[in-house]
Amino acid sequence: MAGAAVVREGRAILWIPDPSEALAGSRLEPAWLPVFYNPVMEFNRDFSVAALEAYIRLYAPHRPVTVVEPLTATGVRSVRYALEVDGVGRVVAGDIDPGAVEVAARNARANGVDDRVEVVRADASALLYRLAREEPEPVLVVDLDPFGSPAPFLDAALAAVGHRGLLAMTATDLAVLEGSKRRAALRRYMARIERVPHAKEVAVRALVGYAARVAAAHDKAVRPLAAYWADHYVRVYLLVERGARRADAMLEECLSHAHWCEPLGHTTFTGCPEPQPPRGLGPLWACETGDEDFLEAVASVAKGKLAGYAATAARVERLASTLRREAPLTRRRFYYELWSLASALRSNVPPRRAVAEKLAGMGWRVVETHYSTTGVRSDAPLQLVRYLVASYRRRR
Numbered sequence: 001m002a003g004a005a006v007v008r009e010g011r012a013i014l015w016i017p018d019p020s021e022a023l024a025g026s027r028l029e030p031a032w033l034p035v036f037y038n039p040v041m042e043f044n045r046d047f048s049v050a051a052l053e054a055y056i057r058l059y060a061p062h063r064p065v066t067v068v069e070p071l072t073a074t075g076v077r078s079v080r081y082a083l084e085v086d087g088v089g090r091v092v093a094g095d096i097d098p099g100a101v102e103v104a105a106r107n108a109r110a111n112g113v114d115d116r117v118e119v120v121r122a123d124a125s126a127l128l129y130r131l132a133r134e135e136p137e138p139v140l141v142v143d144l145d146p147f148g149s150p151a152p153f154l155d156a157a158l159a160a161v162g163h164r165g166l167l168a169m170t171a172t173d174l175a176v177l178e179g180s181k182r183r184a185a186l187r188r189y190m191a192r193i194e195r196v197p198h199a200k201e202v203a204v205r206a207l208v209g210y211a212a213r214v215a216a217a218h219d220k221a222v223r224p225l226a227a228y229w230a231d232h233y234v235r236v237y238l239l240v241e242r243g244a245r246r247a248d249a250m251l252e253e254c255l256s257h258a259h260w261c262e263p264l265g266h267t268t269f270t271g272c273p274e275p276q277p278p279r280g281l282g283p284l285w286a287c288e289t290g291d292e293d294f295l296e297a298v299a300s301v302a303k304g305k306l307a308g309y310a311a312t313a314a315r316v317e318r319l320a321s322t323l324r325r326e327a328p329l330t331r332r333r334f335y336y337e338l339w340s341l342a343s344a345l346r347s348n349v350p351p352r353r354a355v356a357e358k359l360a361g362m363g364w365r366v367v368e369t370h371y372s373t374t375g376v377r378s379d380a381p382l383q384l385v386r387y388l389v390a391s392y393r394r395r396r
Protein backbone atom coordinates (compact mmCIF):
# COMPACT_ATOMS: atom_id res chain seq x y z
CA MET A 1 0.00 0.00 0.00
CA ALA A 2 1.38 3.39 -0.98
CA GLY A 3 2.08 5.83 1.84
CA ALA A 4 1.10 3.55 4.74
CA ALA A 5 2.37 3.65 8.33
CA VAL A 6 2.64 0.81 10.80
CA VAL A 7 1.40 1.25 14.36
CA ARG A 8 1.22 -1.10 17.30
CA GLU A 9 -1.93 -1.08 19.41
CA GLY A 10 -2.62 -3.70 22.05
CA ARG A 11 -1.33 -6.98 20.62
CA ALA A 12 -2.01 -5.89 17.05
CA ILE A 13 0.29 -4.46 14.41
CA LEU A 14 -1.67 -2.30 12.03
CA TRP A 15 -1.24 -0.79 8.62
CA ILE A 16 -2.90 2.61 8.48
CA PRO A 17 -2.87 5.24 5.75
CA ASP A 18 0.10 7.57 6.04
CA PRO A 19 -0.67 9.96 8.94
CA SER A 20 1.52 12.67 7.39
CA GLU A 21 -1.32 13.19 4.89
CA ALA A 22 -3.71 14.12 7.71
CA LEU A 23 -1.78 16.55 9.87
CA ALA A 24 -3.35 19.79 11.06
CA GLY A 25 -0.10 21.38 12.20
CA SER A 26 1.38 18.72 14.49
CA ARG A 27 -2.05 17.24 15.33
CA LEU A 28 -3.45 14.22 13.51
CA GLU A 29 -6.93 14.85 12.07
CA PRO A 30 -8.31 11.28 11.80
CA ALA A 31 -11.24 12.25 9.55
CA TRP A 32 -8.75 13.43 6.88
CA LEU A 33 -7.24 9.96 6.58
CA PRO A 34 -8.50 7.98 3.58
CA VAL A 35 -9.35 5.23 6.09
CA PHE A 36 -10.25 6.44 9.57
CA TYR A 37 -7.90 5.66 12.48
CA ASN A 38 -7.95 7.70 15.67
CA PRO A 39 -5.10 7.01 18.13
CA VAL A 40 -7.00 8.90 20.86
CA MET A 41 -9.58 6.08 20.77
CA GLU A 42 -6.99 3.52 21.90
CA PHE A 43 -8.42 3.96 25.40
CA ASN A 44 -11.94 3.27 24.09
CA ARG A 45 -10.64 0.10 22.42
CA ASP A 46 -8.58 -1.02 25.46
CA PHE A 47 -11.72 -0.64 27.59
CA SER A 48 -13.68 -2.56 24.93
CA VAL A 49 -11.24 -5.47 24.99
CA ALA A 50 -11.54 -5.70 28.79
CA ALA A 51 -15.34 -5.32 28.60
CA LEU A 52 -15.75 -8.05 25.97
CA GLU A 53 -13.63 -10.44 28.02
CA ALA A 54 -15.67 -9.59 31.15
CA TYR A 55 -18.93 -10.14 29.24
CA ILE A 56 -17.84 -13.56 27.95
CA ARG A 57 -16.67 -14.64 31.41
CA LEU A 58 -19.93 -13.62 33.08
CA TYR A 59 -22.59 -14.17 30.43
CA ALA A 60 -21.30 -16.45 27.69
CA PRO A 61 -18.55 -18.69 29.06
CA HIS A 62 -19.62 -21.77 27.10
CA ARG A 63 -21.29 -20.21 24.05
CA PRO A 64 -19.79 -19.71 20.59
CA VAL A 65 -19.31 -15.95 20.52
CA THR A 66 -19.71 -14.17 17.21
CA VAL A 67 -18.88 -10.46 17.28
CA VAL A 68 -20.10 -8.11 14.54
CA GLU A 69 -18.39 -4.76 14.04
CA PRO A 70 -20.19 -3.28 11.04
CA LEU A 71 -18.31 0.07 10.93
CA THR A 72 -14.75 -1.22 11.12
CA ALA A 73 -12.53 1.23 9.13
CA THR A 74 -8.95 -0.17 9.54
CA GLY A 75 -10.31 -3.26 11.34
CA VAL A 76 -8.32 -2.39 14.46
CA ARG A 77 -11.14 -3.19 16.89
CA SER A 78 -12.12 -6.47 15.21
CA VAL A 79 -8.51 -7.65 14.90
CA ARG A 80 -7.90 -6.83 18.56
CA TYR A 81 -11.01 -8.75 19.65
CA ALA A 82 -9.85 -11.83 17.74
CA LEU A 83 -6.27 -11.55 19.01
CA GLU A 84 -6.81 -10.53 22.61
CA VAL A 85 -10.15 -11.75 23.96
CA ASP A 86 -10.49 -15.35 25.16
CA GLY A 87 -13.64 -17.02 23.89
CA VAL A 88 -14.21 -15.00 20.72
CA GLY A 89 -15.02 -17.47 17.93
CA ARG A 90 -15.63 -15.36 14.87
CA VAL A 91 -15.64 -11.65 14.08
CA VAL A 92 -17.54 -10.12 11.16
CA ALA A 93 -15.97 -6.77 10.29
CA GLY A 94 -17.89 -4.66 7.78
CA ASP A 95 -17.50 -1.29 6.12
CA ILE A 96 -19.17 0.42 3.18
CA ASP A 97 -15.90 1.93 1.94
CA PRO A 98 -13.87 -0.35 -0.38
CA GLY A 99 -10.62 1.30 0.80
CA ALA A 100 -11.44 0.45 4.42
CA VAL A 101 -12.32 -3.13 3.49
CA GLU A 102 -8.94 -3.53 1.77
CA VAL A 103 -7.05 -2.13 4.78
CA ALA A 104 -9.06 -4.20 7.30
CA ALA A 105 -8.51 -7.42 5.32
CA ARG A 106 -4.80 -6.68 5.15
CA ASN A 107 -4.67 -6.06 8.89
CA ALA A 108 -6.51 -9.33 9.61
CA ARG A 109 -3.98 -11.22 7.46
CA ALA A 110 -0.96 -9.43 8.92
CA ASN A 111 -2.03 -10.39 12.43
CA GLY A 112 -2.75 -14.01 11.52
CA VAL A 113 -6.48 -13.82 12.33
CA ASP A 114 -7.92 -13.82 8.80
CA ASP A 115 -9.34 -17.31 9.46
CA ARG A 116 -11.56 -15.80 12.21
CA VAL A 117 -12.05 -12.20 11.09
CA GLU A 118 -14.32 -12.10 8.05
CA VAL A 119 -14.08 -8.70 6.35
CA VAL A 120 -17.08 -7.73 4.23
CA ARG A 121 -18.05 -4.72 2.19
CA ALA A 122 -21.62 -3.89 3.15
CA ASP A 123 -23.91 -1.23 4.47
CA ALA A 124 -23.96 -1.68 8.26
CA SER A 125 -27.73 -2.02 8.63
CA ALA A 126 -28.04 -4.36 5.63
CA LEU A 127 -25.30 -6.56 7.11
CA LEU A 128 -26.94 -6.67 10.55
CA TYR A 129 -30.43 -7.46 9.18
CA ARG A 130 -28.94 -10.20 7.00
CA LEU A 131 -27.11 -11.76 9.94
CA ALA A 132 -30.27 -11.51 12.07
CA ARG A 133 -32.15 -13.47 9.39
CA GLU A 134 -29.57 -15.95 8.21
CA GLU A 135 -27.21 -16.91 11.03
CA PRO A 136 -27.95 -20.38 12.45
CA GLU A 137 -26.82 -19.20 15.92
CA PRO A 138 -27.82 -15.72 17.06
CA VAL A 139 -25.10 -13.07 17.03
CA LEU A 140 -24.06 -12.41 20.61
CA VAL A 141 -22.11 -9.18 20.32
CA VAL A 142 -22.56 -6.10 18.14
CA ASP A 143 -20.18 -3.15 18.43
CA LEU A 144 -21.24 0.13 16.78
CA ASP A 145 -18.45 2.67 16.52
CA PRO A 146 -19.63 5.20 13.93
CA PHE A 147 -18.83 8.75 12.91
CA GLY A 148 -21.17 10.70 15.19
CA SER A 149 -24.38 8.98 16.20
CA PRO A 150 -25.14 5.25 16.36
CA ALA A 151 -28.89 6.01 16.12
CA PRO A 152 -29.27 5.18 12.39
CA PHE A 153 -27.91 1.65 13.02
CA LEU A 154 -29.70 0.84 16.26
CA ASP A 155 -32.77 -0.88 14.84
CA ALA A 156 -30.65 -3.28 12.80
CA ALA A 157 -28.25 -3.86 15.71
CA LEU A 158 -31.09 -4.68 18.09
CA ALA A 159 -32.66 -6.98 15.51
CA ALA A 160 -29.37 -8.89 15.32
CA VAL A 161 -28.30 -9.26 18.99
CA GLY A 162 -29.52 -12.53 20.51
CA HIS A 163 -30.78 -13.29 24.03
CA ARG A 164 -28.31 -12.23 26.71
CA GLY A 165 -26.18 -10.70 24.00
CA LEU A 166 -24.14 -7.51 24.24
CA LEU A 167 -24.64 -4.28 22.33
CA ALA A 168 -21.69 -1.90 22.66
CA MET A 169 -21.82 1.53 21.09
CA THR A 170 -19.96 4.82 20.88
CA ALA A 171 -21.59 8.20 20.25
CA THR A 172 -19.46 11.22 19.40
CA ASP A 173 -22.33 13.61 18.60
CA LEU A 174 -22.08 15.24 22.00
CA ALA A 175 -23.39 18.63 20.89
CA VAL A 176 -26.68 16.80 20.27
CA LEU A 177 -26.67 14.45 23.27
CA GLU A 178 -25.58 17.19 25.67
CA GLY A 179 -28.35 19.52 24.58
CA SER A 180 -26.68 22.17 22.42
CA LYS A 181 -28.72 21.08 19.36
CA ARG A 182 -32.25 20.54 20.59
CA ARG A 183 -33.95 19.93 17.26
CA ALA A 184 -31.35 17.35 16.25
CA ALA A 185 -31.83 15.64 19.65
CA LEU A 186 -35.55 15.33 19.02
CA ARG A 187 -35.01 13.99 15.50
CA ARG A 188 -32.21 11.61 16.35
CA TYR A 189 -33.05 10.42 19.86
CA MET A 190 -36.72 11.44 20.10
CA ALA A 191 -35.92 13.17 23.35
CA ARG A 192 -36.09 16.71 24.66
CA ILE A 193 -32.57 17.63 25.71
CA GLU A 194 -31.37 21.04 26.79
CA ARG A 195 -27.97 21.97 28.07
CA VAL A 196 -27.77 21.66 31.88
CA PRO A 197 -24.82 21.34 34.29
CA HIS A 198 -25.33 17.54 34.26
CA ALA A 199 -25.08 17.45 30.46
CA LYS A 200 -22.68 14.49 30.42
CA GLU A 201 -24.94 12.30 32.52
CA VAL A 202 -27.95 13.46 30.47
CA ALA A 203 -26.05 12.41 27.32
CA VAL A 204 -25.48 8.88 28.65
CA ARG A 205 -29.08 8.54 29.88
CA ALA A 206 -30.52 9.89 26.62
CA LEU A 207 -28.54 7.40 24.52
CA VAL A 208 -29.46 4.42 26.72
CA GLY A 209 -33.07 5.61 26.89
CA TYR A 210 -33.32 5.74 23.12
CA ALA A 211 -31.74 2.28 22.73
CA ALA A 212 -34.25 0.95 25.29
CA ARG A 213 -37.20 2.21 23.23
CA VAL A 214 -35.78 0.74 20.02
CA ALA A 215 -35.15 -2.58 21.82
CA ALA A 216 -38.73 -2.63 23.10
CA ALA A 217 -40.03 -2.50 19.52
CA HIS A 218 -38.22 -5.84 19.03
CA ASP A 219 -39.73 -7.29 22.24
CA LYS A 220 -36.31 -6.98 23.84
CA ALA A 221 -35.05 -5.27 26.98
CA VAL A 222 -31.68 -3.69 27.63
CA ARG A 223 -29.72 -3.18 30.84
CA PRO A 224 -26.52 -1.10 30.99
CA LEU A 225 -23.53 -3.11 32.21
CA ALA A 226 -21.32 -0.03 31.80
CA ALA A 227 -21.87 3.49 30.51
CA TYR A 228 -19.43 6.36 30.60
CA TRP A 229 -18.43 9.74 29.23
CA ALA A 230 -14.76 10.25 28.25
CA ASP A 231 -12.60 12.47 26.02
CA HIS A 232 -15.08 13.44 23.27
CA TYR A 233 -17.62 10.61 23.35
CA VAL A 234 -20.10 8.49 25.26
CA ARG A 235 -19.71 4.71 25.34
CA VAL A 236 -22.28 2.20 26.58
CA TYR A 237 -22.42 -1.60 26.97
CA LEU A 238 -25.96 -2.97 27.08
CA LEU A 239 -27.03 -6.50 27.99
CA VAL A 240 -29.88 -7.41 25.64
CA GLU A 241 -32.61 -9.85 26.72
CA ARG A 242 -35.58 -11.17 24.77
CA GLY A 243 -39.13 -11.03 26.08
CA ALA A 244 -42.14 -8.75 25.69
CA ARG A 245 -42.79 -8.80 29.45
CA ARG A 246 -39.20 -7.85 30.19
CA ALA A 247 -39.51 -5.01 27.69
CA ASP A 248 -42.77 -3.84 29.30
CA ALA A 249 -41.21 -3.87 32.76
CA MET A 250 -38.15 -2.00 31.51
CA LEU A 251 -40.24 0.76 29.93
CA GLU A 252 -42.36 1.03 33.08
CA GLU A 253 -39.47 1.16 35.54
CA CYS A 254 -36.56 2.65 33.67
CA LEU A 255 -37.85 5.26 31.20
CA SER A 256 -38.69 8.58 32.74
CA HIS A 257 -38.46 12.32 32.31
CA ALA A 258 -35.99 14.28 34.41
CA HIS A 259 -36.33 17.89 35.52
CA TRP A 260 -33.79 20.68 35.56
CA CYS A 261 -34.52 22.75 38.67
CA GLU A 262 -32.65 25.94 37.89
CA PRO A 263 -33.24 27.72 41.22
CA LEU A 264 -31.71 24.70 43.00
CA GLY A 265 -28.93 24.04 40.50
CA HIS A 266 -29.84 20.34 40.31
CA THR A 267 -31.43 17.83 37.92
CA THR A 268 -33.81 15.25 39.40
CA PHE A 269 -36.12 12.43 38.39
CA THR A 270 -38.57 13.41 41.11
CA GLY A 271 -39.61 16.88 39.97
CA CYS A 272 -38.77 20.27 41.44
CA PRO A 273 -40.33 21.56 44.64
CA GLU A 274 -43.02 24.23 44.12
CA PRO A 275 -43.13 26.99 43.06
CA GLN A 276 -40.18 26.49 40.72
CA PRO A 277 -41.39 25.43 37.29
CA PRO A 278 -39.54 22.25 36.27
CA ARG A 279 -38.00 22.03 32.81
CA GLY A 280 -38.47 18.55 31.43
CA LEU A 281 -35.71 16.49 29.85
CA GLY A 282 -36.22 13.16 28.18
CA PRO A 283 -37.43 10.55 28.12
CA LEU A 284 -34.17 9.36 29.69
CA TRP A 285 -32.91 6.09 31.14
CA ALA A 286 -33.64 6.42 34.86
CA CYS A 287 -32.38 3.06 36.23
CA GLU A 288 -28.81 2.03 37.08
CA THR A 289 -26.22 2.91 34.43
CA GLY A 290 -23.76 0.21 35.46
CA ASP A 291 -23.51 -3.30 36.93
CA GLU A 292 -21.12 -3.80 39.84
CA ASP A 293 -20.12 -7.40 39.02
CA PHE A 294 -19.46 -6.58 35.39
CA LEU A 295 -17.42 -3.49 36.23
CA GLU A 296 -15.41 -5.41 38.81
CA ALA A 297 -14.62 -7.98 36.11
CA VAL A 298 -13.57 -5.21 33.67
CA ALA A 299 -11.26 -3.70 36.30
CA SER A 300 -9.81 -7.11 37.07
CA VAL A 301 -9.10 -7.90 33.37
CA ALA A 302 -7.45 -4.47 33.02
CA LYS A 303 -5.35 -4.97 36.13
CA GLY A 304 -4.38 -8.53 35.18
CA LYS A 305 -4.19 -9.45 31.53
CA LEU A 306 -4.18 -5.97 29.94
CA ALA A 307 -1.58 -4.52 32.32
CA GLY A 308 1.13 -6.53 30.55
CA TYR A 309 0.68 -4.90 27.16
CA ALA A 310 -2.14 -2.38 26.74
CA ALA A 311 -1.07 1.28 26.77
CA THR A 312 -4.04 2.54 28.79
CA ALA A 313 -4.66 -0.47 31.05
CA ALA A 314 -4.22 1.59 34.24
CA ARG A 315 -6.76 4.18 33.05
CA VAL A 316 -9.22 1.41 32.14
CA GLU A 317 -8.86 -0.07 35.62
CA ARG A 318 -9.35 3.34 37.27
CA LEU A 319 -12.44 4.21 35.26
CA ALA A 320 -14.02 0.76 35.69
CA SER A 321 -13.44 0.98 39.46
CA THR A 322 -14.98 4.46 39.66
CA LEU A 323 -17.99 3.29 37.60
CA ARG A 324 -18.35 0.24 39.90
CA ARG A 325 -18.53 2.48 42.96
CA GLU A 326 -20.99 4.82 41.23
CA ALA A 327 -23.27 2.07 39.87
CA PRO A 328 -25.45 1.37 42.93
CA LEU A 329 -26.08 5.11 43.36
CA THR A 330 -27.25 5.74 39.80
CA ARG A 331 -30.88 4.58 40.10
CA ARG A 332 -33.18 7.60 39.66
CA ARG A 333 -30.43 9.97 40.80
CA PHE A 334 -28.09 12.43 39.15
CA TYR A 335 -24.76 13.16 40.74
CA TYR A 336 -24.48 16.37 42.76
CA GLU A 337 -22.59 19.01 40.76
CA LEU A 338 -21.09 21.17 43.49
CA TRP A 339 -20.37 24.23 41.32
CA SER A 340 -23.96 24.24 40.10
CA LEU A 341 -25.40 23.93 43.63
CA ALA A 342 -23.00 26.65 44.82
CA SER A 343 -23.89 28.94 41.97
CA ALA A 344 -27.63 28.62 42.77
CA LEU A 345 -26.86 29.34 46.44
CA ARG A 346 -24.49 32.19 45.55
CA SER A 347 -21.81 30.56 47.69
CA ASN A 348 -18.26 29.37 47.05
CA VAL A 349 -17.68 25.90 45.63
CA PRO A 350 -16.50 23.61 48.43
CA PRO A 351 -13.81 20.99 47.68
CA ARG A 352 -15.58 17.73 46.97
CA ARG A 353 -13.48 15.92 49.54
CA ALA A 354 -14.83 18.21 52.27
CA VAL A 355 -18.44 17.51 51.25
CA ALA A 356 -17.78 13.79 50.86
CA GLU A 357 -16.19 13.55 54.32
CA LYS A 358 -19.11 15.33 55.95
CA LEU A 359 -21.68 13.12 54.22
CA ALA A 360 -19.76 9.94 54.99
CA GLY A 361 -19.39 11.06 58.60
CA MET A 362 -23.19 11.30 58.83
CA GLY A 363 -23.57 7.76 57.49
CA TRP A 364 -24.57 8.54 53.89
CA ARG A 365 -23.04 6.66 50.99
CA VAL A 366 -20.88 8.95 48.92
CA VAL A 367 -18.46 8.39 46.02
CA GLU A 368 -16.68 10.46 43.39
CA THR A 369 -18.28 10.58 39.94
CA HIS A 370 -16.37 10.10 36.71
CA TYR A 371 -18.47 12.86 35.09
CA SER A 372 -16.88 15.77 36.92
CA THR A 373 -13.99 16.65 39.19
CA THR A 374 -16.40 18.81 41.19
CA GLY A 375 -19.13 16.19 41.52
CA VAL A 376 -20.15 13.63 44.14
CA ARG A 377 -22.70 10.88 43.97
CA SER A 378 -24.60 10.13 47.15
CA ASP A 379 -27.85 8.81 48.58
CA ALA A 380 -27.99 11.90 50.83
CA PRO A 381 -30.97 14.18 50.16
CA LEU A 382 -30.58 17.31 48.08
CA GLN A 383 -31.50 19.59 51.01
CA LEU A 384 -28.60 18.24 53.07
CA VAL A 385 -26.04 18.61 50.27
CA ARG A 386 -27.30 22.14 49.63
CA TYR A 387 -26.96 22.90 53.33
CA LEU A 388 -23.35 21.66 53.35
CA VAL A 389 -22.51 23.69 50.25
CA ALA A 390 -24.20 26.82 51.67
CA SER A 391 -22.48 26.52 55.01
CA TYR A 392 -19.02 25.96 53.52
CA ARG A 393 -18.37 29.67 53.17
CA ARG A 394 -20.89 32.32 52.14
CA ARG A 395 -19.90 34.99 49.65
CA ARG A 396 -19.76 38.42 51.20
Ligand SMILES: C[S@@+](CC[C@H](N)C(=O)[O-])C[C@H]1O[C@@H](n2cnc3c(N)ncnc32)[C@H](O)[C@@H]1O
Binds near residue numbers: 036123147
Ligand atom coordinates in the same frame (compact mmCIF):
# COMPACT_ATOMS: atom_id res chain seq x y z
C1 LIG B 1 -15.47 6.09 13.03
S1 LIG B 1 -15.07 5.01 11.73
C2 LIG B 1 -14.89 3.45 12.54
C3 LIG B 1 -13.73 3.36 13.48
C4 LIG B 1 -13.42 1.97 13.98
N1 LIG B 1 -14.58 1.32 14.51
C5 LIG B 1 -12.27 2.02 14.99
O1 LIG B 1 -12.42 1.50 16.12
O2 LIG B 1 -11.20 2.55 14.63
C6 LIG B 1 -16.59 4.80 10.89
C7 LIG B 1 -16.53 3.89 9.66
O3 LIG B 1 -17.88 3.64 9.26
C8 LIG B 1 -17.92 3.51 7.87
N2 LIG B 1 -19.31 3.72 7.44
C9 LIG B 1 -20.00 4.89 7.39
N3 LIG B 1 -21.29 4.66 7.02
C10 LIG B 1 -21.41 3.31 6.85
C11 LIG B 1 -22.50 2.45 6.52
N4 LIG B 1 -23.73 2.92 6.29
N5 LIG B 1 -22.26 1.13 6.48
C12 LIG B 1 -21.02 0.63 6.72
N6 LIG B 1 -19.95 1.40 7.02
C13 LIG B 1 -20.14 2.72 7.10
C14 LIG B 1 -16.92 4.54 7.36
O4 LIG B 1 -16.46 4.18 6.06
C15 LIG B 1 -15.84 4.47 8.45
O5 LIG B 1 -14.79 3.63 8.05
